[in-house]
Amino acid sequence: MTLQAVLLVAAALFSVGLYGALSQQVIVMVMMGLELMLNGVILAVGAFWWFLAPAPDGQVLLLIVIAAMTVEMAMGFAVATLLHRSRGSDMTDSATDLSG
Amino acid sequence: MGVTSMLARWASKSVHVLIVGVPGWDESRMLLEAELDRRGWRVALSPADADLLAVCGLPGEVLGAASDLLWNQLPGPRTRVSVTTPVALSALLDAAVAHLVDDSWQREDARARSRPVAAEDPRPNTGEHESMSHEDMDHGDMDHGGMDMPTPGGIPLAGGGDDRDGLEMDVLNVSLGPVLPHWPAGLVVDCVLQGDVIVSAGARLLEAASAPKEVSEKAVTDVTRGRRRIIRLCDDASNLLALAGWQTAAQNARRLRDDARRGADSTDHAAALDRLRRRAERSVLLRWSLKGISLGEIGLGAGTNTGTATPDDQAAVDIRHRLIGWLREAAVLAGTSSGRQSPAAGDSDPVREAQDALEALPELLRGTDLGTARLLIAGLGLDTAALAQTHERTHD
């Protein structure tokens, strides 16, 4: 188990998540993609921490990533609910009129 | 061989019984329940948990078909009995046990239905055993969101509809009954559900093939009308307590019911009923969990006849107060010597009352969740026997 190996796995997770986040139409599925990307990030940060600089600070960074995930989820659910309520749909495409 | 027969012997010590109640045959059901308690057998909550299907009474065509469908859902080893007379009930159950432990027969039975149960069912339902009455699956205003919809596995896809929070949610058509624990015999409530919230409901009654012989006068000669009223009240109270999740109290009410059927000493009996009522009155948790569950105006019509119901109208329709009212009335009846019939039962028309309740049911259930709905139905104390009589009248 080397740093490179762990980073490869993390990159794979990140890419799969990216594919999901880009290709899915339903907002909850997009959130799943984002979660998977963050999953890769967590793994990568953990690997950097262990193989490069195992100081306590790195762990704090991980905690922050996890906190960011919960915020993302909570807001995602809230927005999904709002979209579903106002349009009876939660397709990301149908929310494009929100832009510009 | 030794191991399997030992397993079978052990297994037969506690048989789980699914009871199919038939309107008008409550007496048979109570008889069976008392016998089950005596043997230490258990009442199954669903067909998947049952070894023995006991049909209490002679079901009509639709109810008969429903119980056949249930029979298919018993996992096996399985056996079925029909309880119609109090005579030889014990022997009947003994024979059922013998049948259950008969490995060769059970193996034969299993082979005969080696195909999955679902495949035998010509019109697969949405998977729940409650919706056994397929005949009426697509009647009236309930459609499955268009007939052109694809139906994977024979299951129509759910349609949508706004829920009470203004979110569009899938709706599901589910029939509650006719066989559920603590459920009025023969009643079917066809519900449209969003989650566990009932959007709309329709109630109907599946009939018996015939009423029990001579049940009106002779077969129960030693059971006076007052006593029959006590039995009914205890039965209703027991069901309501069980649905409120208070098993010890429910069991207590059921034993008092069986005591009344056996003709226990009335003063002791009245005291015991009174103790149960006080216990129900004192329970803070029961008060809290039943609070605000009320029969509304429907309850007023039916509820004013509960004899000693509290004068306060608001309180009379609250199901907790109804429960306490039932127990109080039962205690009063038991106290005033069992010979006399209750004044309430005398001047009210149970048939009319039950009919009103059945008609009011859909409105009552709209917007409630399943748990509350069950409590409300139990709180109505629906007398399906009386309803069955009206059906007979109209048929004549």
Add this chain to the structure above:
Amino acid sequence: MLIDILFWALAVVAVASGATVFAVDSMARATYALAISFIAVGIMLVIVGLEYIGIITILMMVMEMAIMVVYMVMYMGMNPALMPMDMTHNKRGSAVLAVGTFVLLAAGALLIPWPARVGAPAADLTASLGHAIMGPKMLAMLTISPVLFATIIAGLVIANPRGRYDRWGDDLKRRPPTDPMRGGLGR
């Protein structure tokens, strides 16, 4: 050696179940596939010595997926649990981008000459994390907590259609408030 086998097994599980998320039709399976991916990553973190973070990741994510699945079932509209159907757009472009990202990241991971390890892990990592949070890194945590609190409030505001005027009446004097469901405190 044993650690290596365990790591690669977990890596395969994590990536495979991650890919499963977007391959299966069932919403329940997709969500719990993601949960498994998180569990695998959590165990990998435990392997690299991050016991607390690893287990917390598993805890948080299983809980989150248990809730997620409710939303999935609620909001997917059609019912892909029973009906295979395509709810995607721009699959090709997404795939190209994802592969490109992977190649880039993988190249970076393999080609960058990573520096040697600096310092050694503390004897009790959990305790050291606690000291860090309560000491030098306190500011970070102090920032996170109002953010989380703001999230709760914002989430409720966005998702809840009913304000206090709906509940308590126009002059806020209605007692008890009208709610679609009764609460447990007699209000």
Add this chain to the structure above:
Amino acid sequence: MTEPIVQVSPAWAVLAPLALLLFALAGAGLNGALVARSVGRPFRSGASAPLAQVARLLRQRRQVTVAADVLLWRIGAGGLVVVAILKILVIPLGPWTLADLDVGVVWFNTMDVMIWALFWLIGWGANSAHALVGGYRFLSLAVSYELPLMFALITPAVAARSLRVGDVVAAQQNLWFVIWMPVAFVIFCGSVIAFSSWGPYATAVGRDIAGGFLTDVSGVDRLLILTGRYAVLTAGAAFAVPLFLGGGGGPLLPDWLWTLGKTALVLATFVAIRHRVPTIRPDRFAEVAWIIVLPAALLQVLVVAIIVVGS
């Protein structure tokens, strides 16, 4: 006479599930006896009821419903026992423990979150209305009990200044935590009953929805789920001992016997509660949990933290 906790060889791990299942069986026996008494049958006949039930379910064929998600269903059914076993890994039996993790308390918490998933999966897998309602009812209850439970678990850890279960036991040498953190203890016990879907919190398997997520399970699956519920309840009872009841501490008897005795006592209390009180409806409990129980748990942590810092 508490001795320092030592980690024993993993070979002993075989015994742990065995002990857990024995306790679960004893709990089921007690429950059977109580049920028997309530229908007026002899106590003894009820105590053997679990054995009859095991035999019955072993004989029974498993039934599969239409379009069931069998994979997820089986995972849910089998997972409960596994989770219970993983839970007891960190519980010291007197001076011995199988895995004295740095983060034992969090470990226990993680395992009980697994139960969220498992119960929901059982409800989902059957593809039937009542079962699914049961699964959702459990989730809505879980959202209410989980946060108070987390703080109740953290309270002893704060007092012991460690998440290691061994340290928590050691910190109770002089005074059991139950005495000066009673609120946390009560919340913990309530949550254990809730996550086992037991007693007043058993709405997910309620009679009003024909057995909830148990509606459609039969045969071995049902056996596994019922065993799992008892096992999870037992594991919860066992965890109360090192956390609040001084672990193996006690006069005269050896430590391990004290642990077992205390576990049995807590478990018996849990079982006895079962049918004695009406159901606590999850929809109503939510408000109580968030407005009363959670602040109470937070206050308890605060009080304990102040005492610990002050001393």
